[in-house]
Amino acid sequence: MSVGAFWALAVLAVAGGVAVFVVDSMARATFALLASLLAVGGTLLLVDLHYVGVLVILMMVMEMLVMAVFMIMYMMNPGGLMPMKMVHGDRAAKIIAAAVFVLLAAGAFLTPWPARRGPPPADPTRALGLAIMGPRMLVMMVVGVAILATMVATVVLATHRGRYDR
Amino acid sequence: MADAVGLLVALVVFGWAAAALDAGLGRVSGRAGGVGSAVGAPLREVARLVTQRGRRTLVPDLLLVRAGVVALPLAALLAAVVLPLGGAPVLDTSVGIVWFNAMEVCVWGALWLVGWGVNSVYPLVGGYRFLAQGLGYELPHMFALITVALGAGSLRFGDVVAAQRGVWFAVWMPVAFAVYLISALAMAFWGPMGQPVGRDVAGGVPAELSGADRLLFAAGRYALLVVVSAAAVPLFLGGGAGPLLPGWAWAALKTAAVLGVLVLVKQRVPAVRMDRFTVFAWVVLIPLTLVQTLVVGIVVLR
Amino acid sequence: MTLQTFLLLAAALFSIGLYGVLSQQSIVMLMMGLELMINGVIAAGGAFWHYVAPRTADGQVLVLVAVTVMALEMAMGFAVVTAIFRARDVDLTDEAGDLKG
Numbered sequence: 001m002s003v004g005a006f007w008a009l010a011v012l013a014v015a016g017g018v019a020v021f022v023v024d025s026m027a028r029a030t031f032a033l034l035a036s037l038l039a040v041g042g043t044l045l046l047v048d049l050h051y052v053g054v055l056v057i058l059m060m061v062m063e064m065l066v067m068a069v070f071m072i073m074y075m076m077n078p079g080g081l082m083p084m085k086m087v088h089g090d091r092a093a094k095i096i097a098a099a100v101f102v103l104l105a106a107g108a109f110l111t112p113w114p115a116r117r118g119p120p121p122a123d124p125t126r127a128l129g130l131a132i133m134g135p136r137m138l139v140m141m142v143v144g145v146a147i148l149a150t151m152v153a154t155v156v157l158a159t160h161r162g163r164y165d166r
Numbered sequence: 167m168a169d170a171v172g173l174l175v176a177l178v179v180f181g182w183a184a185a186a187l188d189a190g191l192g193r194v195s196g197r198a199g200g201v202g203s204a205v206g207a208p209l210r211e212v213a214r215l216v217t218q219r220g221r222r223t224l225v226p227d228l229l230l231v232r233a234g235v236v237a238l239p240l241a242a243l244l245a246a247v248v249l250p251l252g253g254a255p256v257l258d259t260s261v262g263i264v265w266f267n268a269m270e271v272c273v274w275g276a277l278w279l280v281g282w283g284v285n286s287v288y289p290l291v292g293g294y295r296f297l298a299q300g301l302g303y304e305l306p307h308m309f310a311l312i313t314v315a316l317g318a319g320s321l322r323f324g325d326v327v328a329a330q331r332g333v334w335f336a337v338w339m340p341v342a343f344a345v346y347l348i349s350a351l352a353m354a355f356w357g358p359m360g361q362p363v364g365r366d367v368a369g370g371v372p373a374e375l376s377g378a379d380r381l382l383f384a385a386g387r388y389a390l391l392v393v394v395s396a397a398a399v400p401l402f403l404g405g406g407a408g409p410l411l412p413g414w415a416w417a418a419l420k421t422a423a424v425l426g427v428l429v430l431v432k433q434r435v436p437a438v439r440m441d442r443f444t445v446f447a448w449v450v451l452i453p454l455t456l457v458q459t460l461v462v463g464i465v466v467l468r
Numbered sequence: 469m470t471l472q473t474f475l476l477l478a479a480a481l482f483s484i485g486l487y488g489v490l491s492q493q494s495i496v497m498l499m500m501g502l503e504l505m506i507n508g509v510i511a512a513g514g515a516f517w518h519y520v521a522p523r524t525a526d527g528q529v530l531v532l533v534a535v536t537v538m539a540l541e542m543a544m545g546f547a548v549v550t551a552i553f554r555a556r557d558v559d560l561t562d563e564a565g566d567l568k569g
Contacts, residue, residue: 006469010477013511017484017504021492027230027282033500034275036481040511043477044531046469047518051261051321052531056510058268059535062304063542065274065297067500070546072282074496074553079285081225086493088562093490101483108475118523125261125321131525132532139529143536150540154547160554 002046009046013039026071026078034064051125169256173246176418180396181388182208184425191433215381223374227283234279235379237272238386245269246393250323251421252406252414262323263311266397270353273390274300277355277362277371280383284374292370295440296362299352302444303359307349309455310342314401317462327405336402338465341458343402345451350394350428352443354387357432361440363387395424474515482508493560495552499545506538 016036020029037060044053072078087093121127132140190204248255248262259265274297281293315321317339318329326335336343352359363370372383399405399420406413481504488501510531517527552558 003469006473010473013477013507014480014484017481017507020500020504021484021488021497025227026496027227027279029497029500031230031233031275031279033503036504037507040477040481040507043474043511044514047474047514049514049517049528049531050259051264052514052528054261054264054268056531056535058264058271059539061268061271061275062300063539065278065300067542067546068278068282069294069297070549071496074549075494079227086497086560087491088493090491093487096490097483097487100486101479104479104482105476108472108479113471114520116519117521120518120522123260124522124525124528127525128528128532131529136525136529139533143533146540147536150543154543157547158550 006043006046009039009042012036013043024077024081024083026075027068030064030068030071033067034060037064048120048124051128169253170247173251173256174243176251177243177246177389177392180392180421180425181385183422184388184391184429185211187426187429188432191429211384212381215377215384218377218380221374221376223284223286226285226374229283230279231283231375231379234276234281234283235375235382235386237276237279238383239389240386241269241272241276242386242389242393244272246389246396248323249393249396250327250400250405251396251417252412255323258324259322261321263315263321263326263401266323267308267311270390270394271300271304273353276386280375281362281371286374288367288369288373289371291367292362292364292373295364295367295370296355298444299355299359299362299440302440302447303349303352306345306447306451306455307353309452309459310345310349311401313339313342313455313459313462316459316466319466323400327400327407330404331407334402334404339402339458339462341454342462343398345455346398346402347424347427348451350398350424351431353394354391354428356387356391356428358435358438359440359443360432361437364437391428392421392425395428396421398424471515471519474519475512478508478512478515480508481505481511493562495545495549495561495564498561499542502541502545503538506534506541509534 013036016032016034016039019032020036023029023032038057041053041056041060044056185208186205189207190201245266247257248259248265250258255262277296278293281289281291281296314326314335317335318326320326320329329335348359351357355362361367361370363372367373372380375383396417399417403420403424406415406417408416408419411419485501485504485506485508488504489498490501492498492501513527513530513534515527516530517525521527552564556563558564
């Protein structure tokens with residue numbers, strides 16, 4: 001059951017990823033990417049990562065919808081009604097990507113991965129919460145500062161008017 | 167299985183009731199008509215849409231339109247499966263609140279897909295309006311949900327209900343409850359928050375839909391309205407707790423009460439522009455909900 | 469469903485994303501490639517947590533960080549595109565080549 005679900009989701013994730021660079025319409029490309037991201041979120045649900053899996057689904061839907069706005073805004077021909085190819089170094093990129101895939105896949109199968117250390121906790125969500133509020137707190141603090149810095153930087157970059165000029 | 171069927175039936179019945187009440191109230195302020203005609207109004211609309219001849223715009227992206235039209239009722243249904251309405255929910259997951267939030271966000275996608283896909287200007291305006299509204303309501307809404315989870319010490323809806331045995335969360339988290347009700351209106355793009363389907367843009371997102379597509383869209387919207395009302399019951403109103411009556415009856419009564427309030431608000435409150443609402447949400451609601459979360463956190467820690 | 473199959477999925481997503489990053493002219497499409505690469509990282513992080521070290525929450529923390537990085541990358545990317553677009557009406561990497569240096 002879960003093995004079948006995993007393969008279905010994996011195929012969906014990869015197909016969605018390929019579709020991003022194949023379809024002409026920007027709207028379709030965005031939602032193909034969203035399908036890929038949601039499928040990966042689904043695979044996380046299969047390995048007992050309920051909170052993280054649902055979080056990925058929640059975040060990605062919001063993120064892709066915001067992305068769709070900018071995609072449409074900045075792409076010429078967003079509807080894909082007049083197909084055009086906008087790539088450079090296509091052949092080289094394909095070769096490099098294929099080589100990287102072969103390398104990574106070989107690494108995944110040939111590396112002697114360590115055996116599983118200990119059983120999963122009864123409630124992985126609780127373990128995550130305790131980790132980021134305890135031993136891994138530094139990570140969350142850095143992430144928090146990074147988010148704040150990004151908010152300030154993006155507003156400075158993207159807006160050309162001041163606070164009172166509205 | 168029986169639970170799932172019961173949930174589906176409840177969604178249909180409550181959606182119908184909301185549509186009938188809305189039609190009846192609209193008639194009071196407009197032309198005359200009896201209770202019978204209000205109850206029959208949803209049925210007539212269904213019959214009209216089922217028999218309506220399909221209409222199509224020039225080069226629509228049908229795949230995206232269909233995906234959006236199906237996603238709307240589907241998101242409402244998937245959000246409903248984690249709600250305990252008296253008994254145990256259909257899907258009793260330990261991250262129910264996050265799941266509910268995630269499914270409700272899928273509505274953004276559904277509306278934008280329909281608005282974009284039909285290749286017509288007013289639906290597109292409606293779709294973008296909903297995204298803007300989403301950016302306004304989502305953060306206060308999330309903080310309200312976080313406050314509830316903090317108060318209960320769990321993301322499971324069942325635990326949230328159990329934590330309200332003494333005092334309802336609506337009583338000691340009034341700000342979170344108020345914010346949830348506002349965001350409930352916004353989530354279901356209903357009443358004052360109904361600008362994505364506003365009259366000033368010729369009906370907005372579903373303007374170009376016809377026949378079965380339009381029926382699914384309308385059904386999805388009413389289902390969503392019912393689900394956001396029903397979610398207020400386990401989140402803030404003590405779930406199925408109450409004297410004399412069984413749990414499911416109390417859950418149904420409380421859901422009906424919230425639903426009735428939302429429908430009344432639609433008839434009585436003027437539209438809110440989403441850009442003004444966004445300023446209000448970020449400048450007023452987010453700080454308020456943060457203070458509410460802080461207060462609840464201190465109470466929980468003590 | 470083993471660690472290897474999860475990593476295979478992650479490798480496939482990462483490589484597709486890499487292709488996009490290398491080949492796309494539009495900055496926006498390039499960012500979609502980046503998102504796909506991070507998507508692979510998320511899959512790998514979840515798999516490592518479940519199959520190698522489920523006792524500690526490090527794999528989950530990695531996924532959290534990856535999700536955040538994704539959001540920040542997108543926000544920064546669009547802010548930069550907006551700034552470039554406003555300054556010179558350009559959204560292609562090739563036409564912004566003089567920014568290096």
